[in-house]
Amino acid sequence: MRTMSWGTTVFVGALGVTLLTLTSAALAEPVTLTLGSWRTEDLAVWQDKVLPAFEAAHPDINVEFAPINTNEYNAAIQSQIEGGAGPDLITCRPFDVNNEWIGRGYFIKLDGLAGLENFTDTAKAAWSTGGATYCVPVAAVLAGFYYNIDIFNELGLKVPTTAAEFISTLQAIKDNGKYTPLAEGSAESWQLAYNGLYSIGPAYWKGEEGRLGLIDGTKKLTDPDFVSAISAFQAWKPFLPAGQESLSYSDMTQLFTLGKAAILPDGSWNINQVTATGLNVGVFGPPAIEAGGQRYLQEMPDMAIGINASSKNQDAAKTFLTWVSGPEFQQIYVNTAPGFFAMSNQPVKYENALAQAFADLKTGALLTPRLALDRLSAGTPPLDDEIWRLLQVMMTSDTTPEQVAEELQTGLSSWYSPQMPQ
Structure with missing residues (x-):
């Protein structure tokens, strides 16, 4: 019988190890x-x-x-x-x-x-x-305003760029009487904040300046900038649909997609639903307070x-x-x-x-996240939840923006140390 040399033995052994390794790797999950x-x-x-x-x-x-x-x-x-x-x-x-x-x-x-x-x-x-x-x-x-381009063309409207133009546009739609100006309801309070106050408010409290000011305690919710923002949101009330108190988020979307409302305050996350019926839809951002003023955009x-x-x-x-x-x-x-x-x-x-x-x-806007989610809602009562609740109260009752701001500040200063009285 032919005898295998030592070198051949080593080679064959090494080959076996290599094949075993390759097989194990191939079988590894x-x-x-x-x-x-x-x-x-x-x-x-x-x-x-x-x-x-x-x-x-x-x-x-x-x-x-x-x-x-x-x-x-x-x-x-x-x-x-x-x-x-x-x-x-x-x-x-x-x-x-x-x-x-x-x-x-x-x-x-x-x-x-x-x-x-x-x-x-x-x-x-x-x-x-x-x-x-x-x-x-x-x-x-992002948050902004979807609008029905065909309705705007029919009524001879232009996209508003200032707060005053926004209200004038809503009034023109209401005066025409054919369409609801704003597809907005109060049944789901979260969207009153996220698609409403947090969208237009940064123009008044100057975005990060106001938000970070609440966090470090140099700003109060009762300051004029915050009260003005709440007042600007309350100004939407005459332009909401009849029965808006019971209008849900999905109801708002449907009202718009059926062509019955001209403008839908909403977030970018709803693009597929807003365009599902083939509506001719455009979008514009929260208006500046005055012509040439700084624009702000909620980027969450x-x-x-x-x-x-x-x-x-x-x-x-x-x-x-x-x-x-x-x-x-x-x-x-x-x-x-x-x-x-x-x-x-x-x-x-x-x-x-x-x-x-x-x-x-x-482009050209200062970006800012939602007002109350960073540190300001980590205690009880959470500021974000309180804003939801009190905006719903304001939009369904005679509660004033000043009363809303006062109650928000009282709640925040009860637990958040930078806002506590010194």
Whole structure:
């Protein structure tokens, strides 16, 4: 029998080890990440568009989108994580809710993550605390006014650019009698704040100057700028539909999409619903107080994604977030979910014409998030909730803007130390 030499033995042995290694690698299962989110309506966006693009470039990582109903999301995530579980990737609420979760140790710090340099400190602010960032910004939403272009043409109206022109436009529509000027109702109080006061108010309290002034205690809700903003919102009241007290958010949208109302105060997130009937729709931003005055636009950081500190797949999760930080993800997401806007400094082209029109409103405007979600709603009573409640009271009763401001200030100063009497 022929004897195998030592060198041949080593070669064959090494070849066997190599083949074994290759076979093991081929049989190894890809890492599977779960992504928790409150946007159940985005299921097709992620499953059909976003995740296939990521997995094509990263075949060793699978991502499962696991949405939870919006109203149940916060409690469900907290319960899961407190129980030592939860998704690998957590969609992050902005400001106070996220700060609470950071304080509970739900996230790992992301400082140094490749791709995070694509975002400004302002873009990261809703998900940062103590000088550290815990979530990668995904998208922001804008607020403004949808308008029926055909109605405006029929009545010879121009898009208003000042507060006075806005009221004059509403009056002209009301005087014509054929259409409701504003598709706005008071049944769901959140939108009175988000689509109403928080949209037009920054022109009066000067955006970040007023918002940050409330946070550091140098401004009060009873200051003239805030009272004037509340008064400007109350001035909408004569132009609301009959029975507006019971008009819900979906009712408002339907009133507009059926061509019965000329203007709908709303957010960019509603683009698909607003255009569902084929209506000829345009959009304009909150008017300046006076001609040539500074324009302001509500840009609300809406969502970000962080890594569960209990995840056993943190390296793979970081790879995913680096991809989310880049232009490929941003381009796919904002065009598959029109009305959500990229927050990075990477160029993005919006294929939806109305989404592009909304994005164009940012040109020349000072951007500011919703007034009361950063620190001002972390105690009891939360300022944001109180604004919802009191705006609803004002729009359905004889309560004055001054009374609203006084009650808001009393509530805030009862627990928020920078607003407490010195």
